[in-house]
Amino acid sequence: MYVCLCHGFTDGDVRKALDGGCRSVAAVYRHLADRPQCGKCVPDVRCMVNEHRAGNAAGAGHAMPCAAMAQAESTA
């Protein structure tokens, strides 16, 4: 699913960036797109960063689904 329409990156791209070592919202944008344009995707990217941190802390990968992403997927 597309996360950022301005730069055309997906949730898979964000997860790859996180798995590749990005540890913050800013790091994800630097890796994928330099910086946000309109900023509408920032809450979703922040959610995925927090989800990734929580998963790493629990040692369970992506065990906690991002609520916004899960809702979007359930309505698609």
Ligand code: FES
């Ligand atoms: S949707 Fe990502 S910067 Fe606009």
